Amino acid sequence: MALTGLDIFKQLPKTNCKDCGSPTCLAFAMALANGKASLDQCPHVSEAAKENLGAASAPPVRTVKVGVGEQEIVMGDETVLFRHDKTFYHETAVAVQVSDTLSGAELDAKIEKINGLVLERVGQKVAINLVAITNCSGNAATFKAAVEAVAAKAQFALLLVSEDVAALEAALPAVAAKKPLIYAATAENWEKVVALAKANNVPVVVKGNGLDDTAALVEKVAAQYKELVIDFGSRQQAKTLAEHVNARRLAIKKKFRPFGYPMLAWTSATDPKEEILEATTYVAKYASIVVVKADEKHHLLPLFAWRMNIYTDPQKPMAVKATIYEIGEVTPDSPVYICTNFALTYFAVEGEVSASKIPGYIVAVDTDGASVLTAWAAGKFVAEPIYEFVKDCGVLDKVNHNSIVIPGHVAIISGKLKEKSGYDVIVGPQEAAGIPAFAKARYPQLMK
Amino acid sequence: MATNILKEKYSSKINTVTIGATKEQGGTRTSTVTVGGDASAPFLHYEGEIPLKPVAALEIQDIAPTDWDPILQKVYAEVSGDPVTWAKKAVEFGADLIYLKLAGSHPDNGDKSPEECAKIVKDVLAAVGVPLIVVGSGVEEKDNAVWPVVAEAAAGENLVIGSAQQEKYKSLAAACMVYKHKLLALSPLDINICKQLNILITEMGLPAESILIDPSTAALGYGIEYTYSILERGRLGALQGDKMLAMPVLLQIGYEAWRSKEAIAPEEDFPNWGNQEERAILWEAVTAAGLLQGGANIAVLRHPESLRLLKKNSEELMVKPEL
Numbered sequence A: 001m002a003l004t005g006l007d008i009f010k011q012l013p014k015t016n017c018k019d020c021g022s023p024t025c026l027a028f029a030m031a032l033a034n035g036k037a038s039l040d041q042c043p044h045v046s047e048a049a050k051e052n053l054g055a056a057s058a059p060p061v062r063t064v065k066v067g068v069g070e071q072e073i074v075m076g077d078e079t080v081l082f083r084h085d086k087t088f089y090h091e092t093a094v095a096v097q098v099s100d101t102l103s104g105a106e107l108d109a110k111i112e113k114i115n116g117l118v119l120e121r122v123g124q125k126v127a128i129n130l131v132a133i134t135n136c137s138g139n140a141a142t143f144k145a146a147v148e149a150v151a152a153k154a155q156f157a158l159l160l161v162s163e164d165v166a167a168l169e170a171a172l173p174a175v176a177a178k179k180p181l182i183y184a185a186t187a188e189n190w191e192k193v194v195a196l197a198k199a200n201n202v203p204v205v206v207k208g209n210g211l212d213d214t215a216a217l218v219e220k221v222a223a224q225y226k227e228l229v230i231d232f233g234s235r236q237q238a239k240t241l242a243e244h245v246n247a248r249r250l251a252i253k254k255k256f257r258p259f260g261y262p263m264l265a266w267t268s269a270t271d272p273k274e275e276i277l278e279a280t281t282y283v284a285k286y287a288s289i290v291v292v293k294a295d296e297k298h299h300l301l302p303l304f305a306w307r308m309n310i311y312t313d314p315q316k317p318m319a320v321k322a323t324i325y326e327i328g329e330v331t332p333d334s335p336v337y338i339c340t341n342f343a344l345t346y347f348a349v350e351g352e353v354s355a356s357k358i359p360g361y362i363v364a365v366d367t368d369g370a371s372v373l374t375a376w377a378a379g380k381f382v383a384e385p386i387y388e389f390v391k392d393c394g395v396l397d398k399v400n401h402n403s404i405v406i407p408g409h410v411a412i413i414s415g416k417l418k419e420k421s422g423y424d425v426i427v428g429p430q431e432a433a434g435i436p437a438f439a440k441a442r443y444p445q446l447m448k
Numbered sequence B: 001m002a003t004n005i006l007k008e009k010y011s012s013k014i015n016t017v018t019i020g021a022t023k024e025q026g027g028t029r030t031s032t033v034t035v036g037g038d039a040s041a042p043f044l045h046y047e048g049e050i051p052l053k054p055v056a057a058l059e060i061q062d063i064a065p066t067d068w069d070p071i072l073q074k075v076y077a078e079v080s081g082d083p084v085t086w087a088k089k090a091v092e093f094g095a096d097l098i099y100l101k102l103a104g105s106h107p108d109n110g111d112k113s114p115e116e117c118a119k120i121v122k123d124v125l126a127a128v129g130v131p132l133i134v135v136g137s138g139v140e141e142k143d144n145a146v147w148p149v150v151a152e153a154a155a156g157e158n159l160v161i162g163s164a165q166q167e168k169y170k171s172l173a174a175a176c177m178v179y180k181h182k183l184l185a186l187s188p189l190d191i192n193i194c195k196q197l198n199i200l201i202t203e204m205g206l207p208a209e210s211i212l213i214d215p216s217t218a219a220l221g222y223g224i225e226y227t228y229s230i231l232e233r234g235r236l237g238a239l240q241g242d243k244m245l246a247m248p249v250l251l252q253i254g255y256e257a258w259r260s261k262e263a264i265a266p267e268e269d270f271p272n273w274g275n276q277e278e279r280a281i282l283w284e285a286v287t288a289a290g291l292l293q294g295g296a297n298i299a300v301l302r303h304p305e306s307l308r309l310l311k312k313n314s315e316e317l318m319v320k321p322e323l
C-alpha cells in the first residue's frame, strides 16, 4: 500500500536542512507521497529508511530497459489503467521471432528481411523493436552461433529465448554489451538464469504458470534482482488478457509489488493475420512486449498504427505548428492548399502533395489541433477564421495568383469564403488521397 | 481460482437485446441474434458474466456502390447492385446479420421512394433467414419519410433501424414504437450527447432495451483512439449503473476502415507498405478487434475475410479461462 506523507516523514532525518530543495522535511515527505519528488533528492536519508521507503515510493510499474543506444527500449513506468485517465507512456515493443534452426544464407536473408521492417506513416517512422532468437534447435552451440549472427547484423534489440541454462550461458556473454533481454527464468532454472542475468547486467523475463505461481516466483527473483519482465505463461488469448488486466490493476491500485513489472505476451496463432488480431488485444491491454512470427510489412503496419493510437496522449491532440509549409521547390505558380493543424490531417495532405510531384504551399490553419470536420463542426474551420489566417500568414504574397484549394469535406463553406475574401476558392477532393489526381488534372504544366 | 485477484464490483450490466423474430415470435427469421448482457469490462470472465459473444454483420447496399475499393468490388462483382443476391452471398460468407444501407434513397443517388425502399427490405427478408439492420441514406427529410414506411412493411420482423441523431430521432422512435423494431442511435463521439439522445428517445416512450448505440466509429490510424476511449468510458458508466449508457454498441467498422489511406493505397504507390489486399483486410479487422477491447457488441464489416478473422478472434476471447 502507498505510504502517507506522515509515514514518510517519520523516516526522514527531520533536520530541515533544505538540501532536497524542499523547505522542510515534512514538505519533502508530502511531495514524495504525491509522487512529485524522489527519495534520492535527500542526501541525508539513512540506509534503513531507504530500504523502508524505497519500495513504497517506487512507481507502480518498474521501468526496465532493453538494448543500448538507438536500439534501446524503455518499458513500464505506467501509472493508469485507462488512457482516458491520463496517458500510457511506453509503447508496446514488437518482437519478431527467428529460429536458430536457420543458418548461413537462410539466416542472413531472414535478418535482412527483418531489418526492412521499418515503415513510415503520417510522417513518423514505425518499426519492430526486437529480434527474438528462439532456441528451437535445442543445441547450445547452434543457439550461440545464431545469436551472434543476428547480433552482428540486426538493427534491433535482442530477445534470447531458451529455457536451457547452458544455451543462455553459451550465447549471452558475447552479446551482453548490447543488453539483450533473456527469456526465461522459470521455477526450475531461475537461480542460475537470474545469476547469469545479474552477472551480465541484462534484464530477464520471469516466466510463471498463472497468477499465483508467477507472483511467488517473481518474489523470489526480485529479492535478488529487479530488472524483470513478467510472462504469466498463458498462450490462450482470454487468459492472457485476464492475467494482464488483473496484474496491472493490482500493481496500480494496490501497489502489489510482484506484478509491478512490464509484461510480455506471445501470440499463438499460426495464421499471421490471426496473430495480429491477438497482438491487437495485448497492445490494448498492457503488454510491454508482444512476440510474433509475422514478418510482412502489410501485416505489421496495422499493428503499428494501433500501437501509435493507443499510446497517443489524450490530453493534447497531436498538432503541427499552424503556419505555411513549402512542399518541394515552390514557385509563384504553385498551388496553395488549406488544411488544419491536426497532425494527422496535415501529414495526410503533406504526403499527397509531395506524391503529386507538383510543388505546393500548405497552410495549416490554427484549429487547436482539430481535424477538418471536427474543426468545421466547432466553428474553427469556417470562412471567417480561414480567411483571417490565410490573409495574416501572407501566403498569397508568395504567389502570383489568388486561388486556394480547400478540402472537399468543407465544400459548403466555399461560397461564404469566396465572398468574404475575394479569393478564387477551389474545392478539392474529399480525401487527401485524391490530391495527386486533382493536381495533375489541374496543373499539368507544373509537373516536376 | 488464484488468490492474487482484484475484482471490480459493478452494480449493473449492458442491456440484453434481441434482433430479428422467428415465425413463433411474429416474424419470418430462421435465426435471431441476441447481444449484450455483459457484466464486466470486455472479456474479463472472472469478474462478471459475459453471456453473449460479439457478432459481425456484413454491409450490403441497395445500389452498386461506386466508391468501394476494387478489392471489395472484386469480392461482390457478381452480386453488387442486387441486394437480394448480395444478402445471400453475405450469409454464405458467415454474416450473423445483414446491414442494409438504403443508399439509393439519397436524393442524388436515385432518390428511391419510401415504398421502393420498403420493397427492397421485404425482398431481402424473403431471401435470407438472418436478422436485418436497415439504415437510411443519412439525408434528414428523406430518412424521416423512409423510416415509417419500412418499419410498417417489416412489422413483426424486429429489425434494427437507423440512424437516429440528436436533431433527428422523433419519426424513427415513433416508427420503432408502433411497429416494434429496435432503434440505432448515432452520436458524434461524445458521451454526453450519446446519453442525451438516449434520454430523449426513451422520454418519447421507446424502452431503453429497444435501443442500440453507435457512439461513432473512427478507423485505425484515423481517430480510433477516441472511439476506443469513449467505448471504455461508456462501458464503465453502464456497469456503474448509468442506464442511459447501457445499450449494446454497434460500430460501422467497414465504412470507416475502407476510407483509410492504408487500406486503399495500391502497392505500386506504396511498395514499403506491402500487399494491399492483406493490408486492407487487416486494416478493417484490427479496427474491429481493437474496438472489441473497448466494448463493441456488433461490428459492421465489408470484407468476408475480416469477418472470418473477427469471428475467430471473438470466439477465442469468449473461452472462459481458469485463473
Ligand code: B12
Pocket: A317, A337, A338, A339, A340, A342, A344, A345, A348, A349, A369, A370, A371, A372, A373, A374, A375, A377, A378, A405, A406, A407, A408, A409, A428, A429, A430, A431, A432, A433, A435, B187, B188, B189, B190, B193, B216, B217, B218, B219, B222, B223, B226, B256
Ligand atoms: C476523432 C474525432 C473527434 C475528436 C477530435 C479529434 C481531432 N483532433 O480533431 C473529438 C472527440 C475531440 C471530436 C469532437 C467533436 N466532433 Co468529431 N470526429 C472525430 C472523427 C471520429 C474522426 C476525425 C478524424 O480524426 N479524422 C481524420 C483526419 C485526418 O481527417 P480530416 O481532417 O478530415 O482530413 C482528411 C480529409 O478531410 C482530407 N483533407 C484534409 N485537409 C485537406 C486539404 C485539402 C486541400 C484536401 C483536398 C483534402 C484535405 O484528407 C484527410 C485524409 O483523407 C470524425 C468522424 C469520422 N469517423 O471521420 C468525427 C466528426 C468529424 N466529429 C463531428 C462532430 C460533430 C464533433 C463535435 C462538434 C461533436 C461534439 N462532441 O460536440 C466535437 C467538436 C469538438 C470541439 N469543440 O472542438 C462530426 C462532424 C460533423 C459533420 N460532418 O456533420 C463527425 C464527422 C462525426 C459525425 N459523423 O457526426 N471529434
Ligand code: SF4
Pocket: A012, A013, A014, A015, A016, A017, A018, A019, A020, A021, A022, A023, A024, A025, A028, A041, A042, A043, A044, A045
Ligand atoms: S534534504 Fe533530507 S534532511 Fe534535508 S530537509 Fe530535505 S528531507 Fe530533510
